[in-house]
Amino acid sequence: MKYVMLVATIFLCMTGCSTNSPNDGNPKVWDYREGYVIAKEYHKYLVVRNTNSAEIKNKTVSQLLKEAQPDAIWITVHTDNDSIHIGDKVSISIDGGIDQSYPAQASAKDFKKL
DSSP states (O other), X not given: OHHHHHHHHHHHHHHHTOOOOTTTTSOSOXXXXXXXXXXXXXXXXXXXXXXXXXXXXXXXXXXHHHHHTTOEEEEEOSSOOTTOOTTOEEEEEEEEEEEOSSSEEEEEEEEEEO
16 A cells, blocks of 8 residues: 555656646757847847748738747847848847747847858
């Protein structure tokens, strides 16, 4: 009887420690190092993890954000980069922390077109 109770307790502890995160369907969590620009405002660029140029041209920013959730981030750069346009794939190096709102927000120490 003690053995059954021990097994039941261990089982309950293991199931109680599991998590249901938004990325359960996609176990690889986005590291914010690369993405696609879907909008830009002065010194800020809205970047999502996965998309393609046809989707960017044919969908609104709201639609793209809904499909990308939770993988979107506003990147603030120190200087406006005229060579980066909507639809471009970019490389991002985050400077400091990431505000976990949706979309997330961060500053970039390096932001360039791939």
